[in-house]
Amino acid sequence: MKKILLPAFFAVATLAASVPATFAQKAEKVEKAITKGTAYKVQPQLSTLGxxxxxxxxxxxxxxxFKEGTVLVQGNQVAGGTFVVDMNTIKVEDLTDANYNxxxxxxxxxxxxxxxxxxxxATFVITKVAPIKGAAAEANNANITGNLTIKGITKPVTFPxxxxxxxxxxxxxxxxxIDRTQFDIRYGSKSFFESIGDKAIDNDFTMSFNVIAKQ
Incomplete structure (x- = not known):
């Protein structure tokens, strides 16, 4: 295996030193893929985010x-990933009145x-995947930790x-x-506007996801 990887790393380093910056960045990504796993491409048309x-x-x-993304796989396990969300695609599903919507x-x-x-x-980059021991077949089987960036602010989050x-x-x-106030989204928050009364909006919101990626 080392005989295969060493020439690959040498080739990446040579490319990075001799070609423009954009190509060097791509070479760096290739090197990371070699060391961290196989890259699977996220399929936005098959994935959902609510x-x-x-x-x-x-x-x-x-x-x-989702706009795009990559899931890194080692063997038959998810080891990492990067995900990009297109914030221009925000939709509201519970309001049927077109004007209010x-x-x-x-x-x-x-x-x-x-x-x-x-x-x-908005982006999410996985930094750790921790298996949950004894997880049932249909239950959550890992705790995912990563860096979430919203409005240019990056914070660590963990979820099953x-x-x-x-x-x-x-x-x-x-x-x-997700605690929205960590990303400077304070509108309607009692944490910052104590007298807002029944117009208050919870600091936390939930994101339910189903991501599919292909090799």
């Missing part, structure tokens, strides 16, 4: 779409919330998920609870 946000008087739910979507894209004009994408690799497909599904 959200639920609660407030004193009710809740709203909707979806947002449009207003809420517009507000979510505004600076009060996700500031989509300035920050059109069901992950697996089979026949050239890698999958991950689960629900993550």
């Amino acid at each position: 959200w639920v946000a609660k407030k004193v008087t009710g809740q709203h739910n909707g979806t947002v779409q 449009g207003k809420l979507v517009g507000h979510l894209k505004a600076d009060d919330f996700f500031g989509v004009d300035k920050h059109p994408t 998920a069901k992950v697996g690799v089979k026949e050239g497909l890698a999958s991950a599904s689960g629900t993550a609870v």
Whole structure:
């Protein structure tokens, strides 16, 4: 195995030193893939990302779409990954009135919330996958830790998920609870506006995901 890897690393280093920066960056990614695992490409059309946000008087739910991503696989285990979300695709599913729906979507894209004009994408980079010992066949079998970036602010998050690799497909599904105030999304938060009363919006929102990646 070492006889195979050493020439590969030498080739990557040679390319990185002799070609433009964009190519050097690609070479670095190749080197990382060699050392960390096989790259599976996220399939946005087969993957889903849903959200639920609660407030004193009710809740709203909707979806947002993955733009691209990579899942790193070692053997038959998910070992890492990088995921990019297109924040311009935010949708609200619980409001049937087109006018109210449009207003809420517009507000979510505004600076009060996700500031989509300035920050059109959000990213998540896995830093650790810790198997859950004794997990049932249909239950979450790993705790995922990674760096989540929203509005240009990066914070570590950890959540349970069901992950697996089979026949050239890698999958991950689960629900993550996110504290929006850590990403400077303070609108309607009692933590910052104590007198807001029944107009308060919970600091936490949930993201339910089902990611499919192909080799």
